[in-house]
Amino acid sequence: MEMTLKRRETMHRLCGKGLEIFHAKGYYNTSLDDILNELSLSKGAFYHHFKSKEDYFINIVQNLIVQKVYALLIEPLNTNENPLPVIIESLKNALDPGKKNEMAYGFMLNDFLTEFNKRNEEISGQLKEIINVWEVNLVSLLKKGKLDGHIARHVDCEGVATYIIASYLGMRSLLMDSSNKQLKYQYIQQLKQYFNSIAAHHVAA
Amino acid sequence: MEMTLKRRETMHRLCGKGLEIFHAKGYYNTSLDDILNELSLSKGAFYHHFKSKEDYFINIVQNLIVQKVYALLIEPLNTNENPLPVIIESLKNALDPGKKNEMAYGFMLNDFLTEFNKRNEEISGQLKEIINVWEVNLVSLLKKGKLDGHIARHVDCEGVATYIIASYLGMRSLLMDSSNKQLKYQYIQQLKQYFNSIAAHHVAA
DNA sequence: CCTTGAACCGACCCACAAGTCGGTTTGTTT
DNA sequence: AAACAAACCGACTTGTGGGTCGGTTCAAGG
Structure with a gap:
């Protein structure tokens, strides 16, 4: 062997x-x-x-990208705590280049999604599926948070998940060059601000 | 002639x-x-x-994309009204395909930004400049709104502008295929929710 | 040793797309 | 209508990159 x-x-x-x-x-x-x-x-x-460049990249998606997204963005959602701080923490991690000067995996999704959109159905489908799994997990965590009294009852959990994902993906287009600390900080701050507005009880900003 | x-x-x-x-x-x-x-x-x-394909595209950027972004996203910000509804309205317009079945110009920025990033310095620089002008105008409108008592005093206007732009750009990656009415609606709703949290006085969601 | 097959090499093929260039058409000027 | 130039044509050149294929290396088993 x-x-x-x-x-x-x-x-x-x-x-x-x-x-x-x-x-x-x-x-x-x-x-x-x-x-x-x-x-x-x-x-x-x-x-x-x-067998081809495409086959090769699909291997990369399945073996590396899926793993990283799960580890950074999905598994942390498996918790019983207040969802909002947990989500913030996971996004903060995903936007940081790893400790051992790895890549910033948070950047890959938007890049590859855009690149393969309308050019390779197979690959863009797999990438969309990753986003989809992320969304489903976000929604279910948010709903649990609502039941547990952490999130206001009027909140549309699907809408919140969509909005979180959109703003996260969009940060990539702004953080293009240097890993701009300032922008990341602003993003996290505003996310907290937004989360305050959907939390069940107001917490200091 | x-x-x-x-x-x-x-x-x-x-x-x-x-x-x-x-x-x-x-x-x-x-x-x-x-x-x-x-x-x-x-x-x-x-x-x-x-003189080249690149020269051609730069013409397109300067003559068409810049014009559209100004008309849809920047000129509407030149107002004395409450900034928040004005911004929402401009984003809603930009995400809609034009009346006469034009393109949805709101989609172009994130697509082209991502495509040219690290592949063509010249073009990606010009696209970033468009975003930059948009950001500057957003910030100044928000600051005026603060002075006029529409926006809470504690708000970080630069941060808000960044967050608006990020979520807007990121919607593109989610709205890829069909112009999904549901997602657009969710996005606008959550943006309103977020804006409530930075408004000077609370308004019904 | 000798065989066998997996891992690997690299010259070559081929399709595709940017850019060139000598020539043709079209319209304006005098 | 002759002359001139701008607009346009399309076959060709050139570079690139995915994919092929006959051959070589090397390690394990007989």
């Missing part, structure tokens, strides 16, 4: 470096050779493991 | 159709021939009027 291990290791290296470069330069603006040169691998090696 | 008129008319046709197709399929995913065939024009005609 040593063979299988080698295969998995090479595929893993390809996916990791691929996500890094696709994210930095865009999928359609990155050639396979860009990635292969970085890893000192050949076309032949690539097509031995993946 | 009949020549000049002919020239201007052809350039105008090219820009109009170009924006339509670039917006529908993306700039890098659209070949010049895609556009030229639609207009029954040739490569020669194109390069007689524009």
